[in-house]
Amino acid sequence: MTPPILATEDLTVRFGGHVAVDAVTCAFRAGELTAIVGPNGAGKTTYFNLISGQIPASAGRVLLRGRNISGQSVSHRTRAGIGRAFQLTNLFPNLSVLENVRLVVQAKAGQGFNLLSMASRHAELTDAAEGILARVRLLDNRDQVVSELSHGNQRKLEVALLIALDPDVYMFDEPTAGMSVDEAPVVLELIAALKEQKDRTVLLVEHKMDVIRTLADRIIVLHNGALAADGPPAEVMASDVVQEAYMGRELEDV
Amino acid sequence: MKAVLSGDMPRSVPLTLILGVILVCLALAPFLFPGVRTVDTAARICIFVVLVASYDLLLGYGGIVSFAHTMFFGIGAYGVALASTHMGRGFDALLVGSVAGAGVAAALALVIGLFSLRVRAIFFAMITLAVASAVAVLVSQLSGLTGGEDGLTFQTPRALGPAFKFGDELFGVKLNGKLLAYYLIFLGSLILFLLMLRVVNSPFGRVLQAIRENDFRAEAIGYRVVHYRVAATCLSAAVAALAGSLYAIWLRYVGPDTALSMEIMIDILLMVVIGGMGTMYGAVIGATLLVIAQNYLQNLMGVASGVVDGLPVLPELLSADRWLLWLGVLFILSVYFFPTGVVGRLRARK
Structure with missing residues (x-):
């Protein structure tokens, strides 16, 4: 074993x-x-x-x-x-759905201390985040602010963050x-x-x-x-x- | 254009117009509003935009409350003053003073941050308050070095003084060193502001927002929250110090009242809140509104009080001495009607 x-x-x-x-x-x-x-x-x-x-x-x-x-x-x-999805939804409420997932992808890519490039120009991070959103069927909600999301969708996003962390x-x-x-x-x-x-x-x-x-x-x-x-x-x-x-x-x- | 603004467009027609008008007015201030006092007001607006933007990086993006921002501003101002006093007038002294000031400010922020940002946010706020008060006392006591309460008057390079002439007149404006000094302030402020705008829209800026929103989760997706908070504090301190350097270069004087007082800290807070937290453009609007109000509300009220002369009570209420009262009223009204600041309000109505 x-x-x-x-x-x-x-x-x-x-x-x-x-x-x-x-x-x-x-x-x-x-x-x-x-x-x-x-x-x-x-x-x-x-x-x-x-x-x-x-x-x-x-x-x-x-x-x-x-x-x-x-x-x-x-x-x-x-x-x-070690990655974790929480029982009580634990997200970044005033950021968009896409941004929530992108933050995880960005953490994995080690881009957090990149101060001088535009976050929106990192197409590879955005693409990866959109891929994750497609897997949890949240792609249609990508630009929605998380606090406006239905409870069920917030739970899905919670799982999406963990999937993104892989x-x-x-x-x-x-x-x-x-x-x-x-x-x-x-x-x-x-x-x-x-x-x-x-x-x-x-x-x-x-x-x-x-x-x-x-x-x-x-x-x-x-x-x-x-x-x-x-x-x-x-x-x-x-x-x-x-x-x-x-x-x-x-x-x-x- | 998108790259210059780091993709952070104003996203509101009125906001775009207001920002455009402010930019044009500041860029052409010496020509549009010739006069010592108006140009001085414009220079102050430029400097406070940078100072408030650097504070907004901490408060609006990082969710960190600091009361030491004026101290960092003062460190930059004293840096330039001390360098110019001891090295003699010259651009080298300005450069050395600015860089040293920014370095000292960042180092001090690093120490404060490492000691207090690990624990609850309120400790950081309290420690910054304590350190800022201690530094203010120290500066007024060490009169041999800092000039004490009197401050330091120093000379900037000849090319930045009114005696230096590089041409006759353009549109009726004297082409002298004071004009060059204004454009040094304006361009320096513009570059620093665009730098801040880039930082808040960078991957780093996104992490700061994430930490502000939910530091617990930011940690759980792998970000070392303390490192980011400390980095933001240092960066914000360094930019505040550079704004202070510009202020000293403009005034050719530095003293506890102009560069270190708690009143400036309160002004910064008001500007951030009025303009809108977490939006760099809020710094532009907040600083412009408040600096203009501080400089002209008194005059306006003097005129108003003259108009209602003879009526009961009103002249008393509108007397120029009451301008602070009315500034307070304006502040309360603006917070009540625009809780997300002017920028938040303008962006919300689409």
Whole structure:
């Protein structure tokens, strides 16, 4: 088996007396799509925040390609290959749709400190950004200001920024939440395409069981911040811990 | 034309017209409005356009609040004054003073930025306020070097003085060094302004806007937010210092009141807000409106008060001494009716 690209070792964070993520040890390999499930408040998003660096860990380590990146900044981790789409839409609200994506393309191209050329003359950046917008079907909205975009389209743009970043490790936090029935498939197809690519690692926090069944190679279950189950979908879904902790309570509501 | 304006067109017919009129008036000021005071006003407008534009790079594009902008302006002004005093009059002294002033300003901005831009924006604002006050006190106390409260009067090259004549008259305007000095200020300001316009429309400018909008996400797509904020602060400080150098060259004098006072800082803030934050053209309109108001509102009110002479209360209200009151009223009205500034307002109605 290939060595893991991303791993967490005893990763823990405490907020006061509350342990939000409790000694999670887990490894993720390239070409693998892991669904992270668990009831609300189980620590899924916090676990993401620890990996991408928005929150410093209280204990434990995050390893990227075997190197400890626990002390590094968010932007450093991003450049090293960890990309994130957020659960609550997190965009540049007063810039255009195209500009949002172009900023990501420009970051990747290392053009941020170019002070004296005209941004609008960088056709290669604009073309790349338009290509991404076409993939999420937002090309028609390219000149719209983001704050005027519908909620579903903002969610699509959120995913588009991550696609534009094209990191080694993709982290999706409920990418289809709040999307209409005809918008969600676009995003799910993109995630499926990433899986087909075989060289990307995808972490997916998702509540919709049908999505998990079709996409996931593996499921990990977080419960009260701790890793409660880890394995192939069929096995995990059948396990007692999931039936008890998650399926029983949550899924009936969904 | 598009390349000169860096692709940032005014995007509004009235705005284009207003900017065109301002540009023509400033370019031909000595011929259109001959007179010591009018040309002086035009030169001030040029310099403040640059100063306000450099502040807008920080505030409007970078979302960084600084109260040290006058300090950087003053550093540039004192740079030219000190160089001219110690090296003797000459263009070399002006160049050395300007470059040194810009360098010192950028270095100081770097230090302040590295210390305070890592943490919350409010700390940066507070530290700039503290440093600016400290520098202002220092300048007025170190009278051996800076001339203290009296400031420094110095000589600029002969070619920039009224005694230097290079021709007779053109359209009734004396062709002397003062005219050359004006065009030095005008062209210097124009180049600096176009430079700022280019910077805000460059990939770097886009990153600054992204950071202003959402620094959290800017970090999460791979930009080192602190580096960009510090770079913007240094650049803005250097340009402010160059504007200060131009001001010193024009006045041939520098003192705490003209180059370092908190009043100038407030003027800059007013100009940015009135013109429109995050639009370089706002700097042009804000600076023009406010400099003209400061120089002529008093006269206008004197006339108005004369007209209503004899009526009750009105002459008192319109007395020339009350001009600051009316400036305040105008400011409140403009913020109330144009919250996005004049430029934001003009661009919004298409």
